Amino acid sequence: MSIIKQMDSKLANMIAAGEVVDRPASVIKELVENSIDANATIITIEVLDMGMQSIIVTDNGDGMDFTDAHLAFNRHATSKIKDESDLSHINTLGFRGEALAAISAVSKVTLRTRQENQEGIQVEYHGSHLISEGSATLNKGTVVEVKELFFNTPARFKYIKSDYAERAAIIDIFDRLALANPKIRFTLKMDDKTIKETYGTSDFYHLIDQIYGSKMTKDMTIFEETVQKIKIIGYLLSPQIARSRKKDISIFVNGRYIKNYRLIQAVIDGYHSYMMVGKYPIALIHMEMDPSLLDVNVHPQKYEVKFVNESMLSYHIETLIKEALNKKTHQIPEALNR
Numbered sequence: 444m445s446i447i448k449q450m451d452s453k454l455a456n457m458i459a460a461g462e463v464v465d466r467p468a469s470v471i472k473e474l475v476e477n478s479i480d481a482n483a484t485i486i487t488i489e490v491l492d493m494g495m496q497s498i499i500v501t502d503n504g505d506g507m508d509f510t511d512a513h514l515a516f517n518r519h520a521t522s523k524i525k526d527e528s529d530l531s532h533i534n535t536l537g538f539r540g541e542a543l544a545a546i547s548a549v550s551k552v553t554l555r556t557r558q559e560n561q562e563g564i565q566v567e568y569h570g571s572h573l574i575s576e577g578s579a580t581l582n583k584g585t586v587v588e589v590k591e592l593f594f595n596t597p598a599r600f601k602y603i604k605s606d607y608a609e610r611a612a613i614i615d616i617f618d619r620l621a622l623a624n625p626k627i628r629f630t631l632k633m634d635d636k637t638i639k640e641t642y643g644t645s646d647f648y649h650l651i652d653q654i655y656g657s658k659m660t661k662d663m664t665i666f667e668e669t670v671q672k673i674k675i676i677g678y679l680l681s682p683q684i685a686r687s688r689k690k691d692i693s694i695f696v697n698g699r700y701i702k703n704y705r706l707i708q709a710v711i712d713g714y715h716s717y718m719m720v721g722k723y724p725i726a727l728i729h730m731e732m733d734p735s736l737l738d739v740n741v742h743p744q745k746y747e748v749k750f751v752n753e754s755m756l757s758y759h760i761e762t763l764i765k766e767a768l769n770k771k772t773h774q775i776p777e778a779l780n781r
C-alpha cells in the first residue's frame with residue numbers, strides 16, 4: 444500500500460516558513476526588502492513587544508493593485524523574475540516569492556496598499572487563510588502589519604531567545620538595511636519610542652554617525668577602487684574605535700548585506716597592524732559588480748552569496764584597506780612637518 448501523501452499548500456507553507464522567518468528580525472528584513480524593491484524612499488518600522496505582538500512596516504513605494512495584493516501571498520509568486528534567464532542577473536533583493544507566503548503562514552497579516560492615483564486596498568490573511576478584503580484609505584505605498592507571529596506554531600516559540608537577544612537582532616538588521624541604503628530615510632520605533640533614524644541624504648558621515656553614535660566618523664578613512672570591473676568602496680572607521688566583536692564589519696554587494704566569513708577576515712587582516720589582539724574594527728565595504736558575477740540563490744534568507752572569484756576579492760579588500768590606513772597614518776606626520 445502506498446503511504447506517501449502530497450502535502451496541502453497550507454502545510455507546505457508552514458514548513459517552508461521556518462527557513463525564511465525564524466524570528467521577528469527576519470520578518471522585518473523581508474518586509475523592508477520588499478519596500479526597497481518597490482522603490483520606497485521613506486520606510487518606517489514599528490515594533491511592539493520585540494515583534495511578538497506586532498511588526499508594522501510602512502513605505503511610500505509603488506504599491507500594488509487588487510490582484511497583486513492577493514497574489515503576493517501565494518508561494519512562488521513574484522513580480523521580480525519571469526524566467527530562468529533572470530536568475531543569472533538578479534538586481535532586486537527579493538526574487539523567490541516566498542516571504543509574504545511564509546510570514547502569513549505563521550502570523551496574522553494585514554496588508555494595505557495604494558498605487559499612484561488608485562484606490563487603496565486592504566487584505567487580511569491569518570495563517571494562510573483569507574480573512575477579509577476591502578478598500579482602505581492610505582497614502583501611496585504599502586503598510587504591512589504582522590501580528591501574533593508564530594501564533595499557530597508553538598514549537599517555534601522555543602527558538603525565540605530572550606527579549607534582549609531579539610531586540611539586538613532587530614537593531615542589527617535595521618543597521619545593515621540602513622547602511623546598505625543611504626538614499627532611503629529609515630525610522631525604527633520600538634514600543635512607540637524612536638530608537639534610530641536615518642535621513643536618507645546619501646551622506647555616509649551622517650549615516651554612520653546615526654547608526655553607530657555621534658562623532659564615530661572622526662578620522663574615518665574612505666577608499667574607492669575599481670578592480671576587474673568591480674567597484675569596491677571602503678568606509679574604515681578609526682582603528683582607535685576597537686570593538687570586541689566582529690559584527691560591526693559589514694559587507695554589501697549591490698546594496699545587499701551579506702555574510703561572508705572570508706571577506707570579513709580580509710577586513711580584519713587589512714586592519715591587522717592597527718588592532719590589538721581580540722579587537723575588531725567598525726568598517727563597511729560596499730561592492731558594485733555585474734550581477735552575473737555572483738549567485739544570491741544559495742540560501743532562503745539570501746545572506747550567503749557565492750562569488751565567481753572570492754579569493755581575488757578577499758586579496759584586494761585586504762590590500763586596499765592596508766594601503767588606505769597606511770596612507771592615513773603617513774599623512775598626519777607629513778602635514779605636521781609643513
Ligand code: ADP
Pocket residue numbers: 473477478481502504505506507511515516520521522523536537538539540541542543544584585
Ligand atoms: P519576492 O520579494 O521574492 O518577490 P515576497 O513574498 O516578498 O516575494 O513578495 C511578493 C510580491 O509582492 C513581490 O514580488 C512584489 O510584487 C509584491 N510586494 C511585496 N511587498 C511589497 C511592497 N511593500 N510594495 C509593493 N509590492 C510589494
Ligand code: MG
Pocket residue numbers: 473476477536537538540542543
Ligand atoms: Mg520579498
